[in-house]
Amino acid sequence: MSDYNFAYLDEQTKRMIRRAILKGVAVPGYQVPFASREMPMPYGWGTGGVQVTAACLTPEDRLKVIDQGADDTTNAVSIRKFFEKTAEVAVTERTGEATIIQTRHRIPEEALTEDQILVYQVPIPEPLRFLEPSEVETRKMHALEDYGLMHVKLYEDISRHGEIATAYAYPVKVEGRYVMDPSPIPKFDNPKLESAALQLFGAGREQRIYAVPPFTQVVSLDFDDHPFDPSKAPHPCALCGAEDSYLDEVITDDAGSRMFVCSDTDFCASRREAAA
Amino acid sequence: MTPLLDVQSLTKSYGGRIGCSDVSFRLYPGEVLGIVGESGSGKSTLLNCLAGHLPPDAGRVIFDTRAEGPRDVLQMSEPERRMLGRTDWAFVHQNPRDGLRMRISAGGNVGERLMAVGARHYGEIREAATDWLGRVEISETRIDDRPSAFSGGMQQRLQIARNLVTGPRLVFMDEPTGGLDVSVQARLLDLIRGLVRRMGLSAIVVTHDLAVVRLLADRLMVMKDGHVIETGLTDQVLDDPQAPYTQLLVSSVLQV
Numbered sequence: 001m002s003d004y005n006f007a008y009l010d011e012q013t014k015r016m017i018r019r020a021i022l023k024g025v026a027v028p029g030y031q032v033p034f035a036s037r038e039m040p041m042p043y044g045w046g047t048g049g050v051q052v053t054a055a056c057l058t059p060e061d062r063l064k065v066i067d068q069g070a071d072d073t074t075n076a077v078s079i080r081k082f083f084e085k086t087a088e089v090a091v092t093e094r095t096g097e098a099t100i101i102q103t104r105h106r107i108p109e110e111a112l113t114e115d116q117i118l119v120y121q122v123p124i125p126e127p128l129r130f131l132e133p134s135e136v137e138t139r140k141m142h143a144l145e146d147y148g149l150m151h152v153k154l155y156e157d158i159s160r161h162g163e164i165a166t167a168y169a170y171p172v173k174v175e176g177r178y179v180m181d182p183s184p185i186p187k188f189d190n191p192k193l194e195s196a197a198l199q200l201f202g203a204g205r206e207q208r209i210y211a212v213p214p215f216t217q218v219v220s221l222d223f224d225d226h227p228f229d230p231s232k233a234p235h236p237c238a239l240c241g242a243e244d245s246y247l248d249e250v251i252t253d254d255a256g257s258r259m260f261v262c263s264d265t266d267f268c269a270s271r272r273e274a275a276a
Numbered sequence: 277m278t279p280l281l282d283v284q285s286l287t288k289s290y291g292g293r294i295g296c297s298d299v300s301f302r303l304y305p306g307e308v309l310g311i312v313g314e315s316g317s318g319k320s321t322l323l324n325c326l327a328g329h330l331p332p333d334a335g336r337v338i339f340d341t342r343a344e345g346p347r348d349v350l351q352m353s354e355p356e357r358r359m360l361g362r363t364d365w366a367f368v369h370q371n372p373r374d375g376l377r378m379r380i381s382a383g384g385n386v387g388e389r390l391m392a393v394g395a396r397h398y399g400e401i402r403e404a405a406t407d408w409l410g411r412v413e414i415s416e417t418r419i420d421d422r423p424s425a426f427s428g429g430m431q432q433r434l435q436i437a438r439n440l441v442t443g444p445r446l447v448f449m450d451e452p453t454g455g456l457d458v459s460v461q462a463r464l465l466d467l468i469r470g471l472v473r474r475m476g477l478s479a480i481v482v483t484h485d486l487a488v489v490r491l492l493a494d495r496l497m498v499m500k501d502g503h504v505i506e507t508g509l510t511d512q513v514l515d516d517p518q519a520p521y522t523q524l525l526v527s528s529v530l531q532v
Binding site: 140144145146148149151152155156158159160223224225226 | 354355358377380381383384387388389391392393396397398399401402419420
């Protein structure tokens with residue numbers, strides 16, 4: 001189809017985004033401002049992630065899109081179709097086969113490799129935002145490495161709930177320098193942020209791009225006497241029996257029955273295939 | 277003896293108007309200096325310049341740092357000044373809302389300075405917070421309440437606890453008893469006086485309330501229209517004022 005430039009965005013825009021990505025890779029965890037474009041989807045649906053993906057795509061790439069771990073939910077299906085139409089790239093649901101994976105709220109269970117790029121959709125890139133409303137002040141805090149306030153939030157969690165109750169978007173420190181919001185992934189996924197793949201984060205509405213290069217140190221913040229705990233529901237998956245994957249709780253009727261199934265649909269399906 | 281704070285001809289103007297002009301003084305360890313004057317006399321401008329909240333136009337503010345001895349605060353880099361602001365210095369605002377985080381519990385408010393300087397042990401932070409709430413006469417059971425649930429006097433005491441938890445050597449106070457009723461004021465003054473004496477703090481107290489300085493301050497500086505017009509020992513200035521304006525100020529106090 002020739003009505004669109006390859007991957008929807010014009011070449012100048014992709015160039016601008018790539019420059020922001022390169023800067024982000026050079027300064028891990030630092031939020032690089034970029035001139036986010038209007039995309040043919042509403043803010044909050046992954047406009048940032050889509051722009052980063054568009055800037056990274058080549059015609060030889062194989063794309064996978066995940067929404068909350070699943071390949072078949074609205075957001076994943078529509079973004080996948082978008083790139084099938086505008087870039088005519090191959091798509092896949094298999095984590096291992098993909099070269100670029102755009103994700104919302106999850107990191108795949110299968111370990112990623114050096115040949116893959118993981119693109120996150122980020123709603124609010126600023127980890128200090130709900131503690132300090134002023135952007136001027138938060139930028140200054142990042143510049144001066146003034147992160148005491150982040151621990152005040154965790155302190156409040158413990159004093160109110162007896163433990164660090166933050167379960168998603170759990171703040172991390174990247175390479176001993178910048179505190180970063182890993183996007184709303186469950187804290188179960190935080191250990192997977194130390195990965196062989198290049199991880200890029202795009203926030204469209206907030207106009208920020210940041211990155212975690214391969215094999216970068218990513219430490220989840222905690223207290224000495226309340227260490228970080230990547231918790232999950234204490235069940236095996238009802239479909240594939242996996243004990244070590246992140247689970248979704250699914251209500252099956254209105255009498256209170258429920259089941260726990262893998263949130264990563266590809267992981268669950270390939271385990272069941274292998275077992276069959 | 278090295279002065280803790282050595283201020284040399286500090287000047288700040290807002291365009292053509294004078295904020296404070298050519299103010300010099302020395303503050304020695306353990307000393308409390310009162311700055312009095314009417315509204316608009318430049319007291320708060322002076323205090324904000326000293327504490328690094330406002331950049332002065334001219335002058336030097338030399339602080340005797342723990343590690344490196346006397347240094348000009350105005351020449352320090354921003355991270356150094358911030359570090360000083362949360363370790364050796366404390367600033368008590370007139371309105372506790374300016375000095376507290378209203379949406380964070382009392383314990384979190386007290387612990388913030390500790391966490392900012394690197395405390396990472398919840399139990400120890402909590403213990404320090406409990407200890408300090410006790411010292412400013414706030415019940416331990418209120419540690420998880422937000423300051424918005426506190427009375428004005430309690431908020432002011434909480435602000436003091438939050439500031440003193442890192443054991444500062446110099447405290448700036450801007451009308452610490454402003455907006456409180458007289459019985460609460462009296463208790464707060466008693467508390468501050470006790471803390472200052474016990475911890476051997478140096479303090480600069482800005483106020484328009486002469487009773488406050490009579491109780492707290494060793495020395496007094498009277499300001500008018502941005503200039504210092506009289507200095508001396510507190511009792512000396514209040515009992516035998518020399519400058520006409522000081523005489524007016526002292527005689528304006530209502531006797532009950």
